[in-house]
Amino acid sequence: MTQNRAKWTARHEKSLVEVLTEYNLSHYHGQNGWTTEGCNQVVKELNNLYPEASFTKDQVQDKEARLKKHYKNIKSTINRSGISWNHIASVINTMPEKREEIIAV
Template sequence: MTQNRAKWTARYEKRLVEILTKYNLSHYRGQNGWTTEGWNQVVKELNNLYPEARFTKDQVQDKEAQLTKHYKNIKSIVNRSGISWNDVACVINTTPEK
């Protein structure tokens, strides 16, 4: 059976990041990332907050991988000369010539 795609909103994504940060402890992290118990806790908490979303572990894992990729890309860009991150507006600042 094919899994339906999750309908992620900015609110769901923000809460997911907060939950992942909360559970980013050695107890829930293995050598290669999150443990099964860690993923289960994250999914359980997210679904307790948003029962209408009915997220699966696979959906949450996919979103975490996507967010990590985006974070690394933005971090790489911001580390370049003449570019910075605006915490208030959550945008990249750059000079006109960039």
């Protein structure tokens, strides 16, 4: 079964992160990840915010996994010497030669 990829906007992504953060410290999330009930609650809350999107559980889980991967990549990048994170602009700060190194990796 092929699932259509959801059309995620920056607003959808921000809301997803907020909902995941809200539920992360609850009984919906354990050591090994989300409970079935927790995952269903996250999808339900996201669809309450954006009913036109009709997100599915698979779409939300896929997006969460991709966001985690991006986060880990950015985090490992900014832990390198000569690289920092600009919280105001939400971009990586570095010299041009370091930028080429980051792209190569």
